[in-house]
Amino acid sequence: MKLKDFRWSTGLFLILSPLGAIATLAYYFYYDAFQWQTVALAVFMTFATGMGITVGYHRLFSHKSYEAAAPIRWLLTFFGAGALEKSVIEWSHDHRNHHRFVDTDQDPYSINKGFFHAHIGWLFVKRGTNGRAKVDINQVKDLWADPFIRFQHNYYTAFGLFVCFLFPGLVALAWGDFWGGVLIAGLVRVVFVHHGTFCINSVAHTWGKQPYSNRHSARDSALAAVLTYGEGYHNYHHEFPVDYRNGIRAWQYDPSKWMIWTLSKLGLARNLIRIPDEKILESKLEMKASQLKSGKEALEQAMEDFNTVAGEMKQTRKAYIKAQKEKAPVASELRSTLKRKRKALLAAYKNQKSRIREASRSAAVA
Ligand SMILES: [Zn+2]
Ligand SMILES: [Zn+2]
Known part of the structure; x- marks a missing residue:
């Protein structure tokens, strides 16, 4: 300096x-x-x-x-x-x-x-x-x-x-x-x-x-x-x-x-901005998978399970926000659907996480 x-x-x-x-x-x-x-x-x-x-x-x-x-x-x-x-x-x-x-x-x-x-x-x-x-x-x-x-x-x-x-x-x-x-x-x-x-x-x-x-x-x-x-x-x-x-x-x-x-x-x-859960969990899974030395292809296929639930959740949230804005009676029903989907999302996340863990263990053994 x-x-x-x-x-x-x-x-x-x-x-x-x-x-x-x-x-x-x-x-x-x-x-x-x-x-x-x-x-x-x-x-x-x-x-x-x-x-x-x-x-x-x-x-x-x-x-x-x-x-x-x-x-x-x-x-x-x-x-x-x-x-x-x-x-x-x-x-x-x-x-x-x-x-x-x-x-x-x-x-x-x-x-x-x-x-x-x-x-x-x-x-x-x-x-x-x-x-x-x-x-x-x-x-x-x-x-x-x-x-x-x-x-x-x-x-x-x-x-x-x-x-x-x-x-x-x-x-x-x-x-x-x-x-x-x-x-x-x-x-x-x-x-x-x-x-x-x-x-x-x-x-x-x-x-x-x-x-x-x-x-x-x-x-x-x-x-x-x-x-x-x-x-x-x-x-x-x-x-x-x-x-x-x-x-x-x-x-x-x-x-x-x-x-x-x-x-x-x-x-x-x-207007507090919150990143949707599925996006956060997706980046966590991607981060974990990126550290694997091998077996990434099989995991990418399995990731589709997670992506399906995540996509459904995104759609439900969109519909819920719209119903809420319009004060439509269907909003409360969509809210409980969203809660159910969130549970499914967490389960899919845990599944994929254990698949990644498994893959990293077998890579370590190999
Ligand atoms: Zn900052
Ligand atoms: Zn910084």
Whole structure:
């Protein structure tokens, strides 16, 4: 990296802020200066700004995986700014390029340039160098149309610094702890949120399983999910980026998904996109079969069983959605047919999975 390409303000902040956070914590522990209200505010700000990124910047603005009511869009734009990860416009621009060019030179945080680059190094250099393109508004036209997002972008430095530091300071003033608000719920919290987000680009592209695809480096990791408000199921996410869920199983830790689902139940979000089960299971089977060294042809024939049930399920779902829209009485009947078909689909999936396992065992013996 040439010195003239170094982004001094961002670079120095990213280097000095963790040191400041450590010094703050040392001071507060040594002098036992914590106030419980400020600690509670820091926890609130961690989730509000962290999920401003995951629920807002990422799943709503970058991927349009659901639609949100205007006040929710405003709140996500407001608190997301406090994570100090640049404006919605810049963030979404980079993130759309990350998906489009994943693992190539045009991926702004390509893991192929190393763990450090993907985690934080990419932020140290100016746009237009090292694969990070200059902002092209055409790529984020949909977001640019939103006046509040435009405002956030045009005044980002003041906006971001206000939400990050001054806002928690002013709230904590209510119990006389302005500096606690600025330092604990501001500085310490933002360092924590930064590295949580950064782990998605580094940890979730390095460690974990690849159940859906190995065409990209993204991986599913429960550990990363805990650090990133549910974004750790990254192999799934790269395969199906428009799904509002990252952890698709009910037990997978994905608070961002739970938040979006809750908003939809409150009438504040709608048109949540879910990839159909048959498509998800199909990609899992294909991934497993692709790792076989031999016997792929026989498995392809057997895959027809699964494909038949999957096709029927797709048709039934189409008919159900149509009936539901038209409020036709047949909708409830179709709903139970769909449930039955889902069971059949899971059975066909299990069958095919055991065939693949069998084939891999016999290949190992041979
Ligand atoms: Zn990624
Ligand atoms: Zn994404």
